[in-house]
Structure formats: C-alpha cells, structure tokens
Amino acid sequence: MEKVVEVNFGPQHPSTHGVLRIKVKLDGEIIVDAQPVIGYLHRNAEKLSEMGLYPKALIYMDRLDYVAALNMELGYILSVEKLMDVETPERAQWIRMMMVELNRIASHLVWLGTHGLDMGMLTPFFYCWRERERVLRIFDEITGSRLLYNYFSIGGVYSDLTPKGIDMIKEFVNTFPDRLEEIQSIFQKSYIYAKRTKGVGKLTLDDAIAYGVTGPLLRASGLKWDLRKNQPYLFYEKVNFDVPVYTNGDVYSRFLVRVEEMRQSTKIVKQVLEKLPDGDFYNKKYAKPMLVRMKGSGESYVPTESPKGEFGVYVIGDGSTIPYRVRIRSPSFANLQAVSIMLKGYKIADLTATVSSVDPVFGEVDR
C-alpha cells in the first residue's frame, strides 16, 4: 500500500529559519519530492531602490541579509563606487575589511547556534549567542547600532574607529579562538551529531555548479572557490588566510567549513588591526551634502563573498541621480534551489538538518 502523502512544512515552523514553506511528498518516511515555496518576505527592495537616490538605496541593502548586514552594504557600495568612479582612501578600505570579517563571524555564530537547536542540542545555542553578544557590542561602539548599521557610504565609512572600539576588538580577537574550540568540540565529540549529519544532504560538485551554488556549500562539495582569494577586492591580497575545502558535500562538511571560516576571519581581523594605516576615513571631495547630487551612468557589478555565498548588486545608471535598475544577486536564492535535489531519497528527520545547513536568510531570498 504505497501511498504518497503530501505534507506542508508551513511558513510558521520552529525550525525553518524564517518563512519558508516546503511542499514535501512523503512515502512513509522517505522524501520523494520537495519543492520550496518562497515569497513570504517579499518587499521588492529593487523597486524601492529605483524610487530614491543612490545613498537612500543603501538602507534597503541592510535589510536583505539582516544577520550579515555589512556584507550586503559592501556589495552595493563597491558597485556604486565603480559606477561613479569614486576613489576611496586606504584607511576606509581597511576598516571596511575588518567590519565585514567581524560580521561574517557574527553570521556564522547565528548559524551554529540555530543548527544545534535543530539537531536537538539546546546548549550550544546559548554559548554562540554569548560570543555574538561581544561582537554586537563592538559594532554598537563603532557604528552606533547592533544589527542594521548603515555604516558604509559612497567614498568611505561614516565614522572612524574609536580607541575603545579598537581595544574591544583586540580583546575579542585574543579570546575568541579558545571559545570557538570549546563550542566546536561540543559538536564534534557528539556521537549523535555525527550520525545525524554524515552522509546527509549530499550535493555533488557538478550539481552545485549547474545550479549556481556558491559559498560554503560549494567549498564543502570540493571546489576551492572563494572570491576573496580568486578575485580579490578591497585589500584581501595583502592578508594571509586559508580557504577550507572538503570533498564530501554533506552537512558535516558544511559545518566544518563554516567553523574553519570563523577561525580564518579572526586571523584576518588580527592582521588588519596591525596593518591599519592612518588617513581619512572618507573621500573628502564627497562630503555628505555632495553625495545626494552624484550622478551615475553605465552599469557595474562587483561580486563579493558574503557568509552565504557570492553576493553582488548589478546597478544600471542612466546618468541621473536615481538608479535605473538595481538587481541583487542573492546567494541564498540560488542555494535554496538546490534543496530539492539535496532532499530526494532522504528521510523527514534529514529535512531540518539539510535546510539548516544551507543557511537561508529570508530577507535575502525574497528581497
């Protein structure tokens, strides 16, 4: 009596990381087909950006991937700066690099905590949040807010680093690797975790490339592709860091990739602190009143490496102060497509593990 039942993992669900709806066709406990349905958080940031000036569209970029907001701002700012031929002073670029790496650590900590929660482990959630709290306090000190920053601007950053902020960053960088060891060992020494994640949600390299998957998923499937190394932007060619690559393509490899990335980000922040030059933190030719009158023409797309994958904003300007078309290339959108092949043939219990390893953030998927 093989009957295929269609179950709806609805938009309100404690473990789908946001508003995701998956229509799952089940045969007993085996998943036959899984179709994600998205669009519950659609605010059409692209149309909103066309209705205001270039600096105004920046705030919509913040709200895309709200746990890693500075990466979103960076993607937009780099494209717009290329569009308008604006030069950014060196100190601003180094500050941007440091902030972006700190935000990458915060984003991966959110992922790690909620991933443990999906596996049934209640304790690592609190440890990760404790570490993330320290990062958010650093951001509060330097940029003025904890989650949505509006800190980058065309031609630099809005405010300089304070001495207290630099001390907080130094203290964080010195103590974080030990805490990360402790949190990682909770997962790695757990037999239950290993049995639930090894071999689950496999994505082969050919499938990943065919579906446009980038970021930790691609690196866990075997391809050493990191935009910070392959096509460097800002000053990534001047710092030393490694790119973790594993070949299994399952949930466990993605976990290892992200934890290792956190470590490498700490290394980068340490080096940036040492190499930080003096100078202006914004391009003095474009003081704030000037920004609103800047015109852009042509098109530009600068890809950056956000915690979820390749993020970039394709901006088309028609020579006026208002952008003509702003198109956001969001990594979680493409990664979520691959979920339907990652789930075929696995069981329901693997569904939460797989979806949480993709790490979708729905502000970015639905824009």
Added chain:
Amino acid sequence: MIPIESESKTKDGTPVVYISKENLIPFMKEKKDEGYDMLLMVTGVDYVDHLEVVYHLLSTKDGRRLLVKTKTDEEVDSVTGIWPGANWHERETYDLVGIRFRNHPNLKRILLPEGWVGHPLRKNYPMDKKQYVNLGEDGEDKVSYDPKEGY
C-alpha cells in the same frame, strides 16, 4: 562562431556581449562548452520601448566573467536546458518584469502570490492601486483589489 551584435564593457571591466534573440541558445551552448560553467543571475530590465534580458556567466576554472544581453519584446527562449539553476531566476524575471520564457518547465510566479495583477518592475506599473492578499478558502493566497475578500 555565432555572430555578436555588439560589444562593450561594464564599469568594472567585465565584457558585455549583445546577442539577438534567435541566436541565444546556440550562443549559450557555445559559451558553456568554452568553460563558462556557472550561470549566476538572470536579470530583466525595462527600457520603455523594449525589454532586455541580461545573463551573468562565470567560469570557475579561470574566473572569467561575461555578461550576455538580448533585446526582446515579450518572449525569450529558456536556458534551463543548459543550466538547471536558471529555473528560479527565470521565474522571478517573469514574475517581476513580465518576460515569458519558452520551454520553461514551470513558469509560475515565485515571489508574488498567484493571483497578482501586473508586473511590478515595469516602469508603467501603477503604484497607487493597492492589491490585498488574504487567505482563500482552499488554503492558498487570494489576491484582490478589495481588502475584505477572503479571510
């Protein structure tokens, strides 16, 4: 060699190639064989007298990027046969800009609910008329101009 209509460059140095609608599929196949194995994004742009579709290609072997553009009025061929990842991107372009893709396996709206009227990213989309989304009787979304319809 497929004839290219014109070429240019973006502000950050990526080459841009304009292709006519009929040559699109052979050109894409050729590019895939050349090594552009990842399709990053499919964009639709509304220039008021015509529409344009922009494809972002990437080669993971040596990092080359390419932008491919076609002009159209309504319809373009779908490239899901070459890169399966174009599925959702093309659905989104249909949803928001209104370009139909021939031979697409499942061309339905993806971000907006099924009954939505109009394509928001067009320049002539009426911004003052509001559409309301409620819950229909079958459990799916129900879109209408009247806020009181549905649950």
Added chain:
Amino acid sequence: MSILYGILKFLHWPLWNWYLYGYPAGLWIMYFVDAIIEVVLVFAVAMLVVVILVYVFRKYMADIQNRIGPNRLGPWGSLQLIADVFKLIQKQDIIPKNADRIAFRVAPYIIFTPVILGMLVIPFGNASILQLMVVNFKYTLLFLVAAMVISPLGEVIGGLSSHNKFALYGALRSAAQDIGYEVPMMISVLSLIILAGSYSINDIVNAQKHIPFVIPEILGFIVFFLAMIAKQSIPPFDLPESGSELVSGFSTEYSGMRYGIIYMGNFGFMALASVVVATLYFGGPVGPFFNSVLWIAVKSAVFMIIFLLSWIALGRVRVDQFLNMGWKYLLPISILNLLISSLIAIYFGGAF
C-alpha cells in the same frame, strides 16, 4: 508509619466497634478509607517530587547554559512552577474542529495516570519490618510493568485524535518507539524475576540484601535504563514530541492545562523511572548498615540527575537509527542477559 497507623485507628474507632459487633461491612469500609488516604498521600508526595524535579531541572539546565533560570518568584525562583500552573489553568481551552472530542480529552490523563499507579507498588521504607508500600501482593512487578506500558498508549491516542498530520506522525513514531523498546525491557525484567524467584517487588528488594542486582545483571541494567528513557520520550529520545522537527509531535494541538498535564506526566515518569531503576537494580531502601527511606531517596536522586543531564547535553537521535538500536542491539543483549541470569540461578541452586 506508626503515627499514620494511630491516626487511622482513631478514625476507625466507630467503625472498629461496628466490626467487633460482627458486621464485616465495617472492615470493608475501613479498608476503603485506608486505601483512599494512602493513594492521596502518594499522589501528594509524587506531585511534590515532580515539582522539585522540574525546579531542579530548570535551574540546572540554566547553569549549564551559562544563564540564571527562574529567580523572581519566591526565594530563588522556587514558586515558578506554581505560577506556571496558574497561568496554564486560565488559558482558553482550544479543541480542533474535527478532532475526536472524547479521545482528545482523555489522552493526557492516560499519559499521567501510570505515574501514580507505579508509585503505589514500590516499597519506600524498611523492606522487611515496616513497609511504606501501599499495595503488596504477589505480582506487583507485573503490575508495575503493565502500568508503564499504558503511558505511550496515551501519546498514540492523543496524536491520532488531533486531526493533524504532524500529530499523526508523532503518534506513529511513538507507537514504533514503544513497540521497539517494549520487548527488551520485558526480557530484562524477566531475568530479574529469575534471579529473585518471585514476581513481587518486595521480594526482589529483600533479595538484594547481600548484593545489588546491578552487578550480576549489568547488561540488563543498561538495557532497562535505555528502554526507560525511550518509553516516555525523554530527550535524547523524544522523537514523538520532537520539538523542532514536527512542530510538537503528538502534542501539537494541546494547549493550556492539557499540555500542562502531559508535561507533568513526562517529569513524573522520569521520577518514576529513576525510582524503579533504583529499586529493581540497586536495592531501593536496602542499604549496607540500615534500611530506610533515605537510601531510596538518594539513589533515585542520582538517577534523576543522570536523566536530566542526558536531556540537557545530548542532541536528538534520528528515528531510524534509534529503532535500529532497539531491535538490533538491545534485543540480543537482553536475551544474553537472560541467559546469564539463568546460568547464575542454576549455579546457585535456585533463587536468592
């Protein structure tokens, strides 16, 4: 206990006279009143134990997770559970439109009652002289096992009657889990019976005067312990109520005080399970120098802490790996244990 006996004798005074005059009805009424008082007493003590257990759980879990836990109501937050009960009582009682009304209402009580039934047959006090045991007859062990079987049945009924696909999946998982771990548990209990030579828990406790049963039956202890965790879906085996997988498993549609009863049943079963393990395998009230209720309290407290730790620190197993463990590993181990106990019994010439 002699105080209670005195009180009961005082209460029975008019009935005692009636019995002396040769009316057997007086005796029956005496037994009836006795039974009611003792059951109510056990119920009160069990509830007290559950309340303390929940408080310890919340504070302990908070400490491991680097936070404080309840600390506003009462000294060190001890009245938090009472406040939670009041909050749950005043909530609106929501029953889904197409649910089976009678089964939906009855199911939480089916989950909760075996806790009390189990507590009635366990000897809490001096096992040989003066028994703090409510019921004592020849087959108390079978009664205990039968009572513990009823509990997962309540989960299945609750899930099936809820008219909800997630609840259905939770109920089916509960049924599968229950069947899978029932058999190893019964076989390990069987080996206990062989060693002790009787079906009565009192005799089992007495037989452990020389050596606690955990030593000859270490395998049986492991099997029984795991089966106990599995039977009332205590994390890490809480698949029927998987908090993050199927919304809330079989208890999805339960809100308000019904959910409160299920929750208390969970903790009550945890308390019952630790008391049962402490009694059957570690001797219960029997101790090295003296027998008293203190020993069983200490032993069951140790097991409660072990259950709590496994809840806090471990993740959740996947359902097929979990049933795998039950059928492929626990069942052969329990049969092996049975063999060992039989050999021991033959070697020592009969039971202990």
